[in-house]
Amino acid sequence: MADRRRSVDPARMVAFEVLKAVRVDDAYTNLALPGLLRRYGLSGRDAAFATELASGTIRWQGAYDAILAACIDRPLAKVEAKVLDALRLGCHQLLGMRVAAHAAISTTVDLVRDRVSAGAAGFANAVLRKVSQQDLAAWVVQVAPGDLAVAWSHPAWVVEELRLALGDDAQLPALLAADNEAPRVTLVARPGRATREELPGEPTPFSPYGVTLAGGDPGQVPAVAEGRAGVQDEGSQLVAVAAAGASVEGSDTRWLDLCAGPGGKAALLAALAAQRGASLVASERQPHRAGLVRRSLTGADGVAGVVTADGTAPPYRAAAFDRVLVDAPCTGLGALRRRPEARWRRRPQDLAELVVLQRRLLDSALDLTRPGGIVLYATCSPVLAETREVVEAVLAERADVALEPLDLTVPDAAGPLPGTVQLWPHRHGTDAMFLALLRRA
Known part of the structure; x- marks a missing residue:
């Protein structure tokens, strides 16, 4: 044998x-x-x-x-x-x-x-x-x-959800084809710890901190090996950039990443916070993912702590933070390029459970944000139930919240609500991240 x-x-x-x-x-x-x-x-x-x-x-x-x-x-x-x-x-x-x-x-x-x-x-x-x-x-x-689901190897229900989210049947084959392309490795230079110029590769078009590698093992890049840079999709980089870039009224020293695992966005947020004299609390419900967050933040400035906590019942005071990121658990249908098994694991019934969780997390984040502060809601999914409908439901229930336009200079990225952003793999070369900015009135 x-x-x-x-x-x-x-x-x-x-x-x-x-x-x-x-x-x-x-x-x-x-x-x-x-x-x-x-x-x-x-x-x-x-x-x-x-x-x-x-x-x-x-x-x-x-x-x-x-x-x-x-x-x-x-x-x-x-x-x-x-x-x-x-x-x-x-x-x-x-x-x-x-x-x-x-x-x-x-x-x-x-x-x-x-x-x-x-x-x-x-x-x-x-x-x-x-x-x-x-x-x-x-x-x-x-x-x-004539069956797009077979031709592009996606479950039929996923094809339909992506069609509705895209709103353009003519572009649907291009999106499905992009989902089947192996993504190139993208690195992020964490500000104050590394510069984009020291990383090998081509600068990313939208994130000021990223490069795209032509090939090779990213772990062999010195800045990555030392934790000063990391592997991170450009779309995920833009979520942290947007969360840090929105204006707030008054104090801007207390930041929170409510769903921080596995830690990529938290590491970039902490670096941005440190440059502005702010500090980040990274919160994650699952202990093993909280451990990954701690590893990502090792040696970083701008970190107030890593907390293992349920974001729907957080151990923080109301109105304690100036800005909060909610990178909510979702179907992950925007990251099918890098998670090929996700398309076969997810089921339509998963949506109902996730939407309930997403609404609770966003509502919790708003409670934790002081008046004048902001919440950046993001999902790695373009599915309308997880994007537009979650934001609309929370806005309908709360008179103390307003949706504000995001200032990201990314072309052809209008989201399903005015001022929101929807990235696409076939248009932008990123995961299909959705971003919405809400301000506590």
Whole structure:
């Protein structure tokens, strides 16, 4: 057995193990990958291949399952899970990567033989030979003509929510295509601790603190290794920039990040606060995420403390803060580029629970803000129930709150309410962040 396992390509084995971890342990692709790459000793091109094979397979799972269903004489639910994982990996090599058909098929067959059985390997060989007879576009026309959900591998309900949020059917294919593009790594220089000029890469167009890496391991960048800079999507950077940039009346020394985990926005906010003589309280309900926040803030100035607390019942005095950020838990449908498994985990019923939580968090944040102070409400989702409808509901219930326009110089980013901002991956190259600025009257 040991000799046969050594014959299996390590990069493909890593991808196979990632799919298993996502399926069995509810792991996140981007968190499962680094440890497996280290375990199998992969770096450089081999690591990049394993990363694209795992992430791309999960992104395109919906389309590949539709194709496999047309090539298998029984329901996919009857196929052993490990075999189905391997078949999906084979599909991505055949239909989504520049891998020769004979190599894609033979390496997948080797993988199934090693991990399952010789009989299952024969089955995989027959199925993948059928798959290899057409390219992806031809298969989609055959199995689901005109179906955007299959063509772009999104659940149908997600496609509909994104269509409603976008408000422009003509741009919908571009958005869905952008969701399937692997995002480039973006770094943030934390002001007062690092400068953008010392980071390698191309300056981001909208955030004054970001650069986009051409490639390589961000952990090897000295400023990142030392905690003076970090990996952070430009959209997330803009949330912190907006929260820090809004004007407040009077004192401006007490800042709060109400949902701070895992800590990227808190680290940028703390750096901005320190430059202005203010301090940030970072609050996070889940203990393990609060630990990540503490790690992100290690060595940073402008930090009043990290508190493990429920944002809907916070242990702070009313009207205690000058500005509050609410980066609310959400469906995450704006970050499908970097969280490929999210599209298959979320369900329509998740929305109802999340919206209740989002309203409670925003209401709590407003109670914690003094008159004249501001609250920046943000979600990594463009879904209208989580954006426009949450803000409208809170405004309808409170006479002491006003919605104010955000001053972000980002083109073509008008949100679903006047003055709000909605970023998009296909327009701005960022996650689909929503931002709304509310002032306590």
